[in-house]
Amino acid sequence: MLKVKAGDLDKMGLLFERYHRALFAFLYHSTGQAAHSEDLVQTVFYRMLKYRHTFTEVGEYRTWMYHLARNVLIDAAKKNQRMVYQADVTAMSEKIISEPAADIQLEKKQESENLHAALAKLSPEYREVLVLSRFQELSYQEIADILGTSEGNIKVRVHRAMKELKSIYLSDRAI
Missing domain, CATH: 1.10.10.10 (Winged helix-like DNA-binding domain superfamily/Winged helix DNA-binding domain)
Incomplete structure (x- = not known):
């Protein structure tokens, strides 16, 4: 990030490749909406470029990144007035389940849906x-x-x- 701050904007692609999945997971678990989370990831990386001058060597990059992501979430919630957690559990459950047995798959899918429902509350x-x-x-x-x-x-x-x-x-x- 220090190189990006210094003007080497090509390094932003490397940061994106390293951190976009973790950032998406954070935003997805916060919103429960995959498409909205993808948009928020793009917004976070845009803000990283826009506010790169605020990054200091004092803290860790991940801390700064999640701080920006949290601010993006807060801004999105304000914009939408009240962001409701709405889990897209079917898409996420299918990615999680990899066992061949149908009964085990169904049980894992149900547990995942139950967990997301509890998180939503x-x-x-x-x-x-x-x-x-x-x-x-x-x-x-x-x-x-x-x-x-x-x-x-x-x-x-x-x-x-x-x-x-x-x-x-x-x-x-x-x-």
């Missing part, structure tokens, strides 16, 4: 920290830097989010 703040910590595998310190808070606060949020997700997931299964 979480507050955006809880869904965000879970996606960053569990799906994107960022450290608590990196998440704290992205969200502008302390590592301890993030640990508490993740714990509470997992507790609420478990409660929602189990209550949905009981129905």
Whole structure:
């Protein structure tokens, strides 16, 4: 990113190749909409170019990237007034399932749909920290830097989010 900041814009393609999948996964898990997430990925990389002068050597590139992605999500939510999590579970479930046995495939697909339904019921703040910590595998310190808070606060949020997700997931299964 330092080379991009210095004016070598060709290096942006390399950054895109390295990080667009992880960024898409973060945005997809935050919105539940594949096409919308693809658009948001493009917006994030556009903003990286536009605001490349704000990147500093102090922080890690991924932290800066996810901070921009989070801002893009917030802006999209404001623009759409209220962004509703709407999982495109059929497309994602088919990618996840790779077992040959039909009953195992069906069970995995159902579990995936149940998990996405439970994620949809979480507050955006809880869904965000879970996606960053569990799906994107960022450290608590990196998440704290992205969200502008302390590592301890993030640990508490993740714990509470997992507790609420478990409660929602189990209550949905009981129905």
